[in-house]
Amino acid sequence: VLRDLSPPWRDLEFMSPLSSERADRLAAYLCEVNGVVIEIGCGWAELLLRVVAAAPNLTAIGIDTDVASIGHGRQLAADRGIADRVTLTSDAAVLPATAAAAISVGATHAWAPPASDEAEPLHYAEALARIRSLLPVGGRAVYGEGIWTQAPTPAAITALGGREDEMVSRDELVAIATNAGFIVDGVDEATEREWDDFEAGYVAGYRRWLATHSTDHTSAAAVRERLDRQRDAYLNGYKGVLGFAYLELRAE
Ligand SMILES: C[S@@+](CC[C@H](N)C(=O)[O-])C[C@H]1O[C@@H](n2cnc3c(N)ncnc32)[C@H](O)[C@@H]1O
Numbered sequence: 389v390l391r392d393l394s395p396p397w398r399d400l401e402f403m404s405p406l407s408s409e410r411a412d413r414l415a416a417y418l419c420e421v422n423g424v425v426i427e428i429g430c431g432w433a434e435l436l437l438r439v440v441a442a443a444p445n446l447t448a449i450g451i452d453t454d455v456a457s458i459g460h461g462r463q464l465a466a467d468r469g470i471a472d473r474v475t476l477t478s479d480a481a482v483l484p485a486t487a488a489a490a491i492s493v494g495a496t497h498a499w500a501p502p503a504s505d506e507a508e509p510l511h512y513a514e515a516l517a518r519i520r521s522l523l524p525v526g527g528r529a530v531y532g533e534g535i536w537t538q539a540p541t542p543a544a545i546t547a548l549g550g551r552e553d554e555m556v557s558r559d560e561l562v563a564i565a566t567n568a569g570f571i572v573d574g575v576d577e578a579t580e581r582e583w584d585d586f587e588a589g590y591v592a593g594y595r596r597w598l599a600t601h602s603t604d605h606t607s608a609a610a611v612r613e614r615l616d617r618q619r620d621a622y623l624n625g626y627k628g629v630l631g632f633a634y635l636e637l638r639a640e
Contacts, residue, residue: 392597393593393594393597393611394593394596394597395456395460395593396589396590396593397432397457397460398592398593399588399589399590399592399593400586400589400590401434402431402434402435402493402586403431403432403494404493404494404532404578404586404632405578405582405583405585405586405632406435406493406532406578406582406586406632406634407579407581407582407585410576410578410582410634411434411435411438412438412442414435414530414634414636415435415438415439415442416442417528417530417573417574417636418439418443418446418489418491418528418530419439419442419443419446420528421446421488421489421526421527421528422445422446422488423445423446423447423487423488423489424446424447424448424449424484424487424488424489425439425440425446425447425448425449425487425488425489425490425491426448426449426450426451426483426484426487426489426490426491426522427448427449427450427451427490427491427492427493427495428450428451428452428480428483428492428495428498428499429451429452429492429493429494429495429497429498429499430450430451430452430457430461430476430491430495431452431454431457431461432457432458432460432461432464433448433450433452433457433458433461433464433465433474433476434461434464435491435493435530436448436450436461436474436491437461437464437465437468437470437474439489439491440465440470440473440474441468441470446473446488446489447473447474447475448473448474448475449475449476449477449482449483449484449487450474450475450476450477451476451477451478451479451480451482451483451498452476452478452498453478453498454478455478458476458477458478461474461476462474462476484522485522486522486523486524487522487523487527488523488524488527488528489523489527489528489529489530490519490522490523490527490528490529490530491529491530491531492515492519492529492530492531492532492533493530493531493532493533494532494533494534494632495515496510496511496512496515496533497510497511499511499514499515499518499519500514500515500517500518507549507550507551507554508554509551509553509554509555510533510534510554510555510556512533512556512561512564513564513567513568515531516531516564516565516568516570516637517568517569519531519568519637520568520569520570520639523639524639525639525640526638526639527638527639528636528637528638528639529570529635529636529637529638529639530634530635530636530637531565531633531634531635531637532632532633532634532635533561533632533633534555534630534631534632534633535555535556535557535558535560535561535577535630535631535632535633536555536556536557536629536630536631537557537558537577537628537629537630537631538628538629538631540552540554540555540629541629543624543625543626543629544625544626544629544630546625547620547621547622547624547625547626548621548625548626548630555630558575558577558631558633561633561635562575562635565635565637569639569640570635570637570638570639570640571637571638571639571640572635572636572637573636573637573638574634574635574636575633575634575635575636576633576634577631577632577633577634578631578632578633578634580628582632583627583632587618587619587622587627590618591615591618591619594611594612594614594615594618595615597611598611598612598615
C-alpha cells in the first residue's frame with residue numbers, strides 16, 4: 389500500500405539498536421579467526437560487511453528472506469570493493485556445514501523459527517545450539533538479542549509479544565549461551581542512546597512521508613496511525629524494559 393515509504397536503510401545503519409562504534413568493536417572480535425563468517429537474518433549485512441572489510445582473511449555468507457535488503461547489501465559490498473568475498477542471498481541452501489564465525493543480531497527467529505503461529509518465548513537456546521553446531525572449538529560468534537533489562541511491566545508486555553516469558557534476563561541469557569557450549573568473552577547491553585537512535589530511525593520514514601504528502605492522501609491516516617502506535621509502544625510501553633544484549637562468544 390505504502391510503496392513510496394523509504395527503505396529502512398535510509399535512516400538506520402542497522403535494523404537493531406546498534407551504534408557504529410559497537411559494530412566496529414564486535415567486528416574486531418570476529419576478525420580474529422580465518423575462514424568464512426556466516427549470518428542468518430543479516431538484513432542489508434552492514435555488520436557482516438564491516439567484518440569482511442576489516443579482515444582480508446575472511447569471506448562471508450549472509451542470508452535473509454528480505455530480497456530488497458539483500459539487494460541493498462550487495463550494492464554496499466560492491467561499493468566497498470569487497471563483493472568478491474561476500475555472498476548475500478535469500479537461499480538458505482547455501483549455508484555451509486561449518487564456519488569460522490557466526491553472527492545473529494535480532495535474528496533468533498531466523499536461526500530457530502517458532503513452532504507455531506502463536507506468540508512463543510524466544511528460542512534463544514535452540515538458536516545458540518544451531519550456531520554452536522556450525523563452529524569448531526575456538527570459533528567465534530556475536531549474538532545480539534532482546535532481553536528483559538528489568539522485570540517486565542504490563543505495559544511493556546502488551547506493547548511487545550504479549551507474554552512475560554517472551555524474553556529472559558541478561559544473566560539468564562549468559563547461562564543459556566554457556567550451556568550451549570560457549571565461553572562468554574563479552575557481555576554488554578544497548579545503551580539508552582542506541583535505543584533512542586534506533587526508534588527515531590525506525591519511524592523516520594513515516595515522518596518524512598507525512599511531511600511530504602497531503603493530509604488528504606488516502607494513506608495519510610494509516611501512516612499517522614503507524615507512527616503514533618510505534619512511538620507510544622516505545623515511550624509508554626517498553627522503553628527501559630526491553631533491553632538488547634550483545635554477547636561475544638567463543639566455541640568451547
Ligand atoms: C531485526 S532484523 C536484523 C537485521 C540485521 N541483523 C541487523 O541487525 O541489521 C531481522 C532480520 O531477519 C530476517 N529474517 C526473518 N526471518 C528469517 C528467516 N527465516 N531466514 C532469514 N532471515 C530472516 C528479516 O528479514 C530481517 O532482515
